[in-house]
Amino acid sequence: MAGNGTNNNGVPASNSAPLASTPAAAPTTTAATTGATTTTTTTTAAMAAATTMEAQPKQQPATATATATATAATADTSNTAALAAPPAAASTKDADGETSDNDILETSPNGRWQKLRKKVMLKESTGIDEAHLAYDTEEGFEVVWNQITFTTKRLTATDQERLKQKFTDFTQLKHLNLVRFFDFWVDNDQQRLVFITESMTSGTIRAYLRKNKKNNKVVSPKVWKRWCRQILSALRYLHSMVPPIIHGNVRCDSIFLMHNGLAKVGAICLDDIRTHVRTVADASQYEAPELQAMEDAAGKDGYSPKVDVYAFGMCVLEIATEETPYSECANAVELYQKVLRGDKPQAFERLTDPDLIEFISACLAPQEIRPNAEELLYHRFLHEVPMLKVMAAHYILRTNVPYSPKQLPKQLNDFLREVADGAWGTLANINLKESRRALNLLHGIAEPEGEGMIRLGVSIVMPENMTRELVFLYSLQKDKPSSVAREMVGQGLLCRADAKAMERHLHESLVRYHAQEAERQQAPLAPQQPLAQAPTGPL
Template sequence: MYSNKQLAGAADEAKAHIGYIETDPNGRYGLFEEVLGKGAMKTVYKAIDEVLGVEVAWNQVRLNELMRSPDDLQRLYSEVHLLSTLKHDSIIRFYTSWIDVDQKTFNFITEMFTSGTLREYRKKYRRVDIRAIKSWARQILQGLVYLHSRDPPVIHRDLKCDNIFVNGHLGQVKIGDLGLAAILRGSKSAHSVIGTPEFMAPELYEEDYNELVDVYSFGMCVLEMFTCEYPYSECANPAQIYKKVTSGKLPGAFYSIQDLEAQRFIGRCLVNASKRLSAKELLLDPFLASDEVKLLSKTKLNQKPFLNETELEKLQLSDDPPRTDMTITGKLNPEDDTIFLKVQIADKDGPGRNIYFPFDILNDTPLDVAREMVKELEITDWEPFEIAKMIDEEISVLVPHWKKREWPHPEAYHTFNYEEDEDGYHHPLYSFPSCSSSQASLPGLVTYDHDWLKGQGSNNSFRFLR
């Protein structure tokens, strides 16, 4: 039998082999070293749900630190318990929790967000269309409607862009960090001053408030989405913020918003509680509703490709792009029946080139010669068989008994193998064939007084290797 120590050691080795730092008691979730975020109370790591194959967030709190503050411990338990009861697309999803007695940690698993907090995301991507901001606002409001519609209602009390999380590849935002949330019972009002000063409604300081404080905080979130700065950033300390909030003075950033509809919408969230709309009513605001209809009509009904037929015609696209201008002509020497071929290549940026080479009708084939031409002259836009066909036609004109070949259609041709065979390359571009009847006369051909073969100009070349 194995001892507990041996079993624990074997388990640790297995975790290390997989790459986990630790696993949950049931072995379903594996914790990695990568830290997703760190706050005052907890550290969030990347983890994997082995059952679903989904990446998740492993939230871990050191109990030693929490035990020093009973309030913090109570806050943590409240968050976990509340999360376990909430099921909504705009609220962070909770999976499970447990206490690790040996490590003295409290752990709970939630869904993972790929792009961090909305504040981080907005600072990273400053050029965001107003339609994206409206989409985020709608999602957050839908989450608030869900929280406030529960029986009894739930108030977040610390809503801010730092507590809203983003899946950037989906354009999805969700409300998280419900550690300060309160459940309204009985009198339907809460009585503790808690939250982040820049986002706290005036009535919070009076210790008598309801779920409308979240609507006020939501307005400040939208303000931050537009301006990319914290509300009341002009204030040096919380006391200055408190003075402005309680006297009804709006943040300086509010007046920097150029879109008047957006400014009006935010202003409706920041009025006194007696005049403030609920989250459910704000969802019906024309600022959000009208844009949603327009966006749907544009993206679903009238979406057009960027390149329409007229624009494509302007581009003058062609299936066959311009190719190298190349011609091949042949010349028969009547004295010894040797054949010379001249390849004329017109260069784009300068005078053309003339390349001369012999063709041995006894040992050479048009395709062999064409393959060597493609390789030697670095021709990339002609297939060897196309060049071979041109050579074949020239030879058939010069030699009446030459038997023309049937050449494949371009679509049927693919690639050629230029690998050297056992005997090495055998082609007149490199050497003269040993059994050619024209071999003895070829040196003379170069010096014959034929205008065609003299090669006037510096761009003429003879592909002879002695």
């Protein structure tokens, strides 16, 4: 897990001190660069969500002093861990004396974020009771002011510290396919948690699907496969944290689209939030069987990152069929029973692509055999482009290799643009894995190369009329066919499913080599022909 942030210095003039993270800087562009490392990337990230209720903020002055900050830092957490209500700003009116969407309803404790009257109309987000457009006074960008209302009158110091830790970690997350998370604070006076996120104005995948269906249009598989890769890239990043971050609310309503086609995952619903919030949207059709069984048993043994994979599979099914999973169920009880039995939605029967059927079936498989997000990211259904091609594109973009777009075909230029926009993930996701099965394995050279060494060759016939010619040194004393096959898989030259076939193939090559060597050593030497005498006489 990334390191924790620091508390804000701005404290409202109240007996309660805010527990909040240092606000992250708002992005200067919507799409970030594609350069990345394994844990810290140059992309943007976060958790966001929204619904449609409006609450009247409590009016409080927006002053903060060094004395108040010092008092908050040293006070007993049992008395001062609660957060004061954010101060409200006076509402303004337009020339006709009417209220405006740009009226400032309240300001954050540190004075940076201004909540506007205009609501963000993104419904059904788990736990979010209210979402308004807001303004970042430091960077000059629009953001979203999200509010979660708690069921309990006052959170305990332990609950506050747990939430503070989780949300502080969120401000450190940076990934191109996560909605950016900037700041947060807990307001015990109004029994709410407020967090500031990136503004997503282009709507959700579900809204896009509904619009297309209304207009009798179908989303191209090329488009939604790109969405799937980006969603899995974000989930892989979350699940790679220590401890793993479980999104807990993966749905077509919680995945947002940018104007350039980039998909961003938002609307996170931590288990720590789920147990305290007032508003919880019904998402039973996306919940894994082990999660529903866990809720019945009042335990948490089934709550693992694989519940996100199951929910993702339901999203893929909804995108591919443009039908909400289990829409055939008459009530929640029928849906619940079908999920526990492991019955797939009726929409699944409409699928015809064998690879898509295999891909969704893997997502919906029982927990113990369900693949993780990283494994799905390299499934042959999604991974249509050789990984070396993706790496080459990242290399060109990161190192500024001089080239002219006119020198490349339009298809390659479009591919470079997609990589730059994050459609193929970041370098942090690239583990050199080959997901495509080999069509055939052919024997190559096998000849001595020094004492105890041979030069061995093999040809791997791949789809798309591509053949990989591999030639390598093989030690007869140290190497084994199984270890060489595993090395090929690790270097992205061979699909893991073909490792056993390669092992047998290499063993056959070695048997053939030893047989040829034995024949060569046992064969009698051919009699030497006498040298012909040089002709004599005049030239």
